[in-house]
Amino acid sequence: MSGVAVANRIQRLEEIGVIEGYTVRLNEKLLGNIYCIFIIVMMKDFRHKKFQEFIQERDEIKEAHRVSGEPCFILKVQVADHNQLNKLLDEILVYGHYKINMSIGQYK
Secondary structure, eight states: OOHHHHHHHHHHHHHTTSOOOOOOOOOTTTTTOOEEEEEEEEESSSOHHHHHHHHHHOTTEEEEEEOSSSOSEEEEEEESSHHHHHHHHHHHTTTEEEEEEEOSOOOO
């Protein structure tokens, strides 16, 4: 396929909604964010909307999932050090209590 044909095909896929956008994957370790933490949050009340706004404002929160079952949210966080993690955890306490798990290996 020629470059023009590829460009036309990509444009068509964008127009019909098959391609919704593009993204960049950053190497968090090179940026200094060496700790990957999963935070399980149990809300103390029903201020989920406020918590969702808080999540959107925090760059260190890479993923946030509202889940069924016992916890309300599971957050994937990348931090540079324990001080940054503790500051975030202190702010989460406004909304509820939490448990944390640190990733000790990533396989995919």
